[in-house]
Amino acid sequence: xxxxxxxxxxxxxxxVVGLAFMILVPRLFExxxxxxxxxxxxxxxxxxSLALIWGYGGILCFGQSxxxxxxxxxxxxxxxxxxxxxxxxxxxxxxxxxxxxxxxYFMFYGRISDVYLGVITLTVTLIxxxxxxxxxxxEFHIGTARLxxxxxxxxxxxxxxxxxxxxxxxxEGMFYLATASLLVTYFGLRLLLASRFGRIIVGIxxxxxxxxxxxxxxRAYKLATFTIGGALAGFAGCLFANxxxxxxxxxxxxxxxxxIIIWVIVGGxxxxxxxxxxxxxxxxxxxxxxxxxxxxxxxWWVKIFANAPLIxxxxxxxxxxxxxxxxxxxxxxxxxxxxxxxxxxxxxxxKQAEES
Amino acid sequence: xxxxxxETRDLSMHFGGVRAVRHVNFTLAEGELRCLIGPNGAGKSTxxxxxxxxxxxxxxxxxxxxxxxxxxxxxxIARLGIGIKTQVPxxxxxxxxxxxxxxxxxxxxxxxxxxxxxxEMLERxxxxxxxxxxxxxxxxxxxQWVELGLVLSTDPELILLDEPAAGMTHExxxxxxxxxxxxxxxxxxxxxxxxxxFIRMIARQVTVxxxxxxxxxxxxxxxxxxxxxxxxxxxxxxxx
Numbered sequence: 001x002x003x004x005x006x007x008x009x010x011x012x013x014x015x016v017v018g019l020a021f022m023i024l025v026p027r028l029f030e031x032x033x034x035x036x037x038x039x040x041x042x043x044x045x046x047x048x049s050l051a052l053i054w055g056y057g058g059i060l061c062f063g064q065s066x067x068x069x070x071x072x073x074x075x076x077x078x079x080x081x082x083x084x085x086x087x088x089x090x091x092x093x094x095x096x097x098x099x100x101x102x103x104x105y106f107m108f109y110g111r112i113s114d115v116y117l118g119v120i121t122l123t124v125t126l127i128x129x130x131x132x133x134x135x136x137x138x139e140f141h142i143g144t145a146r147l148x149x150x151x152x153x154x155x156x157x158x159x160x161x162x163x164x165x166x167x168x169x170x171x172e173g174m175f176y177l178a179t180a181s182l183l184v185t186y187f188g189l190r191l192l193l194a195s196r197f198g199r200i201i202v203g204i205x206x207x208x209x210x211x212x213x214x215x216x217x218x219r220a221y222k223l224a225t226f227t228i229g230g231a232l233a234g235f236a237g238c239l240f241a242n243x244x245x246x247x248x249x250x251x252x253x254x255x256x257x258x259x260i261i262i263w264v265i266v267g268g269x270x271x272x273x274x275x276x277x278x279x280x281x282x283x284x285x286x287x288x289x290x291x292x293x294x295x296x297x298x299x300w301w302v303k304i305f306a307n308a309p310l311i312x313x314x315x316x317x318x319x320x321x322x323x324x325x326x327x328x329x330x331x332x333x334x335x336x337x338x339x340x341x342x343x344x345x346x347x348x349x350x351k352q353a354e355e356s
Numbered sequence: 357x358x359x360x361x362x363e364t365r366d367l368s369m370h371f372g373g374v375r376a377v378r379h380v381n382f383t384l385a386e387g388e389l390r391c392l393i394g395p396n397g398a399g400k401s402t403x404x405x406x407x408x409x410x411x412x413x414x415x416x417x418x419x420x421x422x423x424x425x426x427x428x429x430x431x432x433i434a435r436l437g438i439g440i441k442t443q444v445p446x447x448x449x450x451x452x453x454x455x456x457x458x459x460x461x462x463x464x465x466x467x468x469x470x471x472x473x474x475x476e477m478l479e480r481x482x483x484x485x486x487x488x489x490x491x492x493x494x495x496x497x498x499x500q501w502v503e504l505g506l507v508l509s510t511d512p513e514l515i516l517l518d519e520p521a522a523g524m525t526h527e528x529x530x531x532x533x534x535x536x537x538x539x540x541x542x543x544x545x546x547x548x549x550x551x552x553x554f555i556r557m558i559a560r561q562v563t564v565x566x567x568x569x570x571x572x573x574x575x576x577x578x579x580x581x582x583x584x585x586x587x588x589x590x591x592x593x594x595x596x
Contacts, residue, residue, distance in 0.1 A: 203459045206448040215434035215463050
């Protein structure tokens with residue numbers, strides 16, 4: 001009962017904070033901050049997609065960026081060909097989901113072990129990176145959309161209200177859309193994980209053989225989880241292509257794939273709020289360290305500390321060694337410990353009073 | 357006579373050059389309780405793994421109610437009605453006792469019935485007060501009970517128990533024997549055990565495995581008197 005109450009309180013807190021964030025940010029901050037926060041929200045959806053399949057499904061996917069990138073490219077290409085965003089948006093979800101289902105079918109039904117699963121998914125995203133990267137020539141086009149190779153696809157038309165081509169969503173609208181999508185994704189995943197399906201996939205993560213001997217087919221459950229994760233990552237990719245009106249092959253690259261994993265490790269596997277916190281925190285750090293600023297002119301130590309990959313690497317190592325469960329689960333343990341020790345003390349105190 | 361519940365024909369399992377199980381012909385009637393004994397490495401666990409689809413036999417067949425399940429998947433066999441409690445407690449350590457039982461029972465129940473069945477099972481395995489504890493934090497014997505609860509919750513027709521009394525206190529052993537007899541009122545069982553006292557409490561028929569094949573199959577009393585069995589198995593234990 002107590003656990004359930006705590007759970008409900010947590011949900012309500014996330015809802016209130018999320019809504020307040022969504023309403024207040026555009027009113028309090030300049031557009032550049034709103035834009036920056038929009039991309040954090042989009043990446044947080046991507047983080048949630050891995051939180052589901054790795055944190056809860058136990059599937060270590062090193063190539064979540066493959067589905068993210070496919071979503072972005074599918075949206076861009078379909079948008080240039082169609083011009084109205086409803087179908088491109090759907091394609092950006094369906095195509096990565098179908099790709100995840102196909103890839104997942106071979107991996108899970110082929111009984112590929114965990115380590116190789118990581119290697120295969122990473123390889124897939126790098127293959128996509130290389131393939132798209134080498135499509136710079138004008139002969140590479142799908143319909144009227146040129147793939148652009150390493151130059152990427154610029155000038156992607158933004159989403160519009162469903163069925164209404166004339167009303168594109170503006171920058172502030174994108175912030176609302178991204179934040180609302182993140183909240184819906186979060187609560188949707190909470191529902192999914194509380195359902196029978198969610199509890200079974202956690203059981204399979206805990207002990208696959210046992211689940212199998214009870215009559216559950218782990219392959220089917222993993223495939224479904226992986227496909228849902230692919231769909232979510234694709235959706236995030238679609239939003240990302242909208243955010244910058246631009247997509248390039250680096251979206252499939254190694255650093256993008258690694259980032260997603262780092263968000264989940266730092267935030268904490270087996271939670272949903274953790275990867276969101278990890279994702280936003282690390283991106284903020286990335287910006288603060290000036291990863292996107294031109295270097296030069298400053299002292300040597302500024303250059304070293306402004307080296308975002310180096311700092312990120314140190315953070316990752318620190319977390320793996322010192323906080324292996326991740327930020328949120330560790331804070332949760334700490335809170336529980338404090339609560340319990342306080343409970344013990346308050347139970348002790350009357351006794352001491354009696355004795356004296 | 358009615359068709360047997362379980363039958364193996366010429367069942368063999370080779371790992372490379374090692375012949376772990378050789379040409380085993382085994383039958384179990386509906387509702388029967390059979391004990392399997394034999395020294396370590398006799399092939400009992402491998403035999404169980406083939407019956408439950410965890411290993412696929414090199415030769416031969418397994419028939420459950422006349423249906424060939426030699427190459428069926430583990431989850432399909434579980435759904436046909438064979439449940440197994442493995443030697444090392446095979447449970448969901450990261451989940452609570454209640455969640456463990458829930459996961460198992462939810463394959464065949466839902467809604468209110470599911471809640472009731474879970475509560476009843478917690479009561480039956482005597483872990484009601486520990487329902488919200490993580491299984492990984494329980495004692496070895498209690499985890500054995502959790503696994504028994506998992507197996508019983510899917511309501512199988514045939515239950516395989518691999519050393520159910522191992523690592524249990526004397527009291528727990530008595531309780532387990534009682535539970536096994538109770539289960540046997542409605543279900544068939546095959547029990548692998550080393551503890552002869554435990555076997556005498558539960559079984560009539562005993563099958564002795566040695567070096568991958570069936571050495572002898574007889575009543576408990578005759579097995580205890582059989583000099584060959586004493587040699588390979590009981591003798592060693594007595595000497596130890």
